Structure formats: structure tokens, C-alpha cells
Amino acid sequence: xxxxxxxxxxxxxxxxxxxxxxxxxxxxxxxxxxxxxxxxxxxxxxxxxxxxxxxxxxxxxxxxxxxxxxx
Numbered sequence: 252x253x254x255x256x257x258x259x260x261x262x263x264x265x266x267x268x269x270x271x272x273x274x275x276x277x278x279x280x281x282x283x284x285x286x287x288x289x290x291x292x293x294x295x296x297x298x299x300x301x302x303x304x305x306x307x308x309x310x311x312x313x314x315x316x317x318x319x320x321x322x
Contacts, residue, residue, distance in 0.1 A: 253273065253276065256272075256273070257269060257273055260272050260273075
């Protein structure tokens with residue numbers, strides 16, 4: 252997927268700009284940790300966050316997990 256994005260961006264941007272875009276797309280561990288820390292501080296758990304912000308109940312999470320994750 253990243254190669255497709257890079258190829259398309261290369262058609263419109265300079266090599267330096269493409270590198271900047273690609274760097275911005277990388278999920279860094281510290282960003283992910285900061286996101287989960289903020290969720291924990293505000294909602295006390297990811298489950299509560301998902302339910303309050305997206306209406307994702309425990310049953311809906313189980314359905315999504317069954318659909319997306321390997322058993």
C-alpha cells in the first residue's frame with residue numbers, strides 16, 4: 252500500500268516532498284503509546300472509549316474481532 256501511495260505522490264511532488272509524506276505516514280511507537288495513554292486518562296479503558304465515541308458495544312467488538320482477526 253505504501254508503495255502505491257509513494258508512486259502516486261511521485262507523480263505530483265518532488266522527491267523531497269515524497270519523503271516527507273512517507274515519513275508522516277509511519278506510525279511510530281511513541282505516537283501509539285501517547286494515544287493509548289490519552290484514552291486511558293480520559294476514558295479509563297479502550298472499551299469505554301469505543302462505546303462512548305463510536306457506540307461499539309462489547310457484542311459489536313466481538314463481531315468485529317471475529318470478522319477481522321484470525322482464530
